[in-house]
Amino acid sequence: xxxxxxxxxxxxxxxxxxxxxxxxxxxxxxxxxxxxxxxxxxxxxxxxxxxxxxxxxxxxxxxxxxxxxxxxxxxxxxxxxxxxxxxxxxxxxxxxxxxxxxxxxxxxxxxxxxxxxxxxxxxxxxxxxxxxxxxxxxxxxxxxxxxxxxxxxxxxxxxxxxxxxxxxxxxxxxxxxxxxxxxxxxxxxxxxxxxxxxxxxxxxxxxxxxxxxxxxxxxxxxxxxxxxxxxxxxxxxxxxxxxxxxxxx
Numbered sequence: 465x466x467x468x469x470x471x472x473x474x475x476x477x478x479x480x481x482x483x484x485x486x487x488x489x490x491x492x493x494x495x496x497x498x499x500x501x502x503x504x505x506x507x508x509x510x511x512x513x514x515x516x517x518x519x520x521x522x523x524x525x526x527x528x529x530x531x532x533x534x535x536x537x538x539x540x541x542x543x544x545x546x547x548x549x550x551x552x553x554x555x556x557x558x559x560x561x562x563x564x565x566x567x568x569x570x571x572x573x574x575x576x577x578x579x580x581x582x583x584x585x586x587x588x589x590x591x592x593x594x595x596x597x598x599x600x601x602x603x604x605x606x607x608x609x610x611x612x613x614x615x616x617x618x619x620x621x622x623x624x625x626x627x628x629x630x631x632x633x634x635x636x637x638x639x640x641x642x643x644x645x646x647x648x649x650x651x652x653x654x655x656x657x658x659x660x661x662x663x664x665x666x667x668x669x670x671x672x673x674x675x676x677x678x679x680x681x682x683x684x685x686x687x688x689x690x691x692x693x694x695x696x697x698x699x700x701x702x703x704x705x706x707x708x709x710x711x712x713x
Contacts (some may be wrong), residue, residue: 535565542566551577579603588614609633618644635659648673670696677702681710 538561545553554574561567575598582590591611595604605628612620621637621644628634635658642650642665651669659665670693677685686706693699 538564538566542570545570546573549573549577551581575601575603579607582607583610586610586614605631605633609637612637613640616640616644639665643668646672646675648676667697670698674698674702678705678710683709686710 541557541560542564545557551574554570554577557570558567558574561570578598579594579601582594588611591607591614594607595611598604608624608627609631612624618641621641624631624637625634631637638658639654642654646668648669651665651672654665655662655669673689673693674696677689683706686702689696689702690699690706693702696702
C-alpha cells in the first residue's frame with residue numbers, strides 16, 4: 465500500500481472515528497444530536513474516500529502536475545490540522561491549500577467546529593452569524609431552531625417553519641408557538657395534527673380552558689368545563705369555582 469495512503473487511512477481511523485463511537489444503522493424520522501453528529505462524520509468520511517480514489521486510482525500525481533512531495537506535504541499539513549482539531553488549524557490549512565486534495569474535507573470539519581463554537585456560546589448573535597456564513601450546512605437547521613428558542617417569539621418560530629417546513633424540529637416549533645399563544649384552539653390543533661393524546665399538551669390545553677372559564681367567571685362557564693373535560697387535572701378547581709363562584713377581582 466502507498467505510504468501516503470496508509471498514513472491517511474490511519475488518520476481517518478484515529479481522528480474521525482474514535483474507538484468508542486457507535487455506528488447508527490436505524491432509519492429514524494428525527495435524529496438525536498449524537499446521531500446527526502455521527503451522520504456528519506460519515507459524510508466527511510465519504511469525502512475522504514472520494515479524494516483517495518481521485519489520488520490513487522490511476523496516478524500518484526494530482527491536478528496534472530502536483531508531485532508526490534507536494535502531495536505528501538499537503539497530507540502532512542492536513543494530518544497536523546486534524547490532530548489539533550481547532551478552528552485556527554483548519555483555517556490555516558485552507559489558506560495554504562484553498563484548492564487542495566483535502567480542502568472540501570477540511571471545510572466540512574471546520575463548519576462542524578464553527579457550529580460547536582456557536583452552540584457553546586448559545587447566543588442569538590452566534591447562531592445568526594453561523595447561519596449567515598454557512599446557509600447550506602448540515603447544522604444550519606439546528607442553528608435556526610436554537611436561535612428561535614432564544615428569541616422565543618411567534619415570529620421566530622414562524623421563520624424557522626417557513627425556512628424548514630419539513631424540518632426535524634417543525635413539530636417542536638409548533639408546540640413552542642402554541643405555548644406562547646396559550647389558547648384552547650392552538651393546543652387542540654396540536655392534539656389533532658401533531659401529537660395526538662400528548663399528556664403535556666392536554667394538561668396545558670385544559671389549563672387554558674380553565675383560564676378562559678375564569679375570564680367569563682359565571683357558573684355556566686365552569687359547568688361547561690366540567691362536562692367537556694371530566695378527566696382533567698384541573699377538574700377539582702373547576703368544581704370548586706362552580707360551587708363557590710369565582711371572583712374576577
